[in-house]
Amino acid sequence: MASSSAPVPSVPSDPSGGPARVVVLVSGSGTNLQALLDAIAEQGSEAYGVEIVAVGADRDGITGLQRAESARIPTFVRRVKDYDSRADWDAALTDATAAYEPDLVVSAGFMKILGKEFLARFGGRTVNTHPALLPSFPGAHGVRDALAYGAKVTGCTVHFVDDGVDTGPIIAQRVVEVRDEDDESALHERIKDVERSLLVEVVGRLARHGYRIEGRKVRIS
Ligand code: GAR
Numbered sequence: 001m002a003s004s005s006a007p008v009p010s011v012p013s014d015p016s017g018g019p020a021r022v023v024v025l026v027s028g029s030g031t032n033l034q035a036l037l038d039a040i041a042e043q044g045s046e047a048y049g050v051e052i053v054a055v056g057a058d059r060d061g062i063t064g065l066q067r068a069e070s071a072r073i074p075t076f077v078r079r080v081k082d083y084d085s086r087a088d089w090d091a092a093l094t095d096a097t098a099a100y101e102p103d104l105v106v107s108a109g110f111m112k113i114l115g116k117e118f119l120a121r122f123g124g125r126t127v128n129t130h131p132a133l134l135p136s137f138p139g140a141h142g143v144r145d146a147l148a149y150g151a152k153v154t155g156c157t158v159h160f161v162d163d164g165v166d167t168g169p170i171i172a173q174r175v176v177e178v179r180d181e182d183d184e185s186a187l188h189e190r191i192k193d194v195e196r197s198l199l200v201e202v203v204g205r206l207a208r209h210g211y212r213i214e215g216r217k218v219r220i221s
Contacts, residue, residue, distance in 0.1 A: 019051040020103040020207035025110035026057050030064025032108035032129055035196035036203060037071050049208035054100040056093065058112050074100070080112070090115030097122065106203060107161060111140060114161055124213060126161040127206070129199050131191045133157060133173055138166035143188040152178055154187070156195035158202045160213060171211075171218045172202050 024033050036052060045051045055068035056076045068075045076096045083089040094117045097105060107114070107128040114126065132142030134157040139145070146154040155175040162168035174194045178187060210221045 019045045019049050021053045021101060022050050022104045022106055022203065022207070023054045023056060023097050023100050023102040024052055024068075024106045024108050025097075026055060026062065026064030026068075026108055027059060027111040028062055028064055028109050030055075030062065030067045030109065031192060032196055032199050033064055034067050035200050036106070036108070037067065037073075039200045039204065041071075048204050050203060053102060054097075056097060058093075058110065064109070087115060087117070091117050094118045094121050104203070104206060106199070108199065113165060116163070119161065119163055123162065124160065127171065127203065128159055128161045128166070128168070129195055130157045130159065130166050131188060131195060133175065134159060134166050134170060142166075143191060144184045147178065147182060147184055147187060154178055154191065156191050156198060158198055160218065169213050169216045169218050171206070171220075172198055174198050 024036065026033050033055060036050065039048050040050060040052065052073055054074045054076060055065065056078065057065050058077070059079060060077055065075050065077070078089060078093045078096055080086065080089045083092060097118070098121060103125065105122050105126040107126060119126070130138070130142055132138070132146050133153070133155045136151070137145040137149070137154070143154070153175050155173055157170055157173045159166070159170045160168040176191050176194055205220050212219045212221070
């Protein structure tokens, strides 16, 4: 069970009712999605506690969608440019996601800010993974910004999404050292290695054990 001052979700929605239903949102290569798919393939949905019921994207033609299709998982695409306003896009994304009745939503490299309607429906049960140690270096260029700042360590953060940019309650973090010879791509690849295993661990624990959000603290039961 989960509790927070915002919407109060229940995850898994029915602890005796099988794995948590998860919708994953992607914008790019989808290696974090693949790590979740691999965990399900290796451990089984029941043991891992997660079933990916759909994968959504904000653009066509990305490897993340191909990974979902290869795993025979339904996909949907909602592109901002197809809507009159950002709010209309957000409503369409919300409807498309809601159609799969998820217990949890995982934003895994989804490079759009989720809007008011989405958060009204899925706040408190939408998890994001970010390639920096929040609250340092939020936003779309977390790896580049840490490197430019001269940070000696950075890492990744899995957190619940709220209405700020990468400001929601932190679930788990892991540290990655910055090397003198790092460029953005080399550092991001080392972060993603760590990030994928952290995301798999966190999503499984949330799904299997349930959680509470108490202010900024996330307690996994
Ligand atoms: C991941 O490193 C994720 O943290 C980052 O995009 C990458 C997606 O990789 N997300 C952000 O920067 C969001 N601000 P993937 O498509 O291979 O999973």
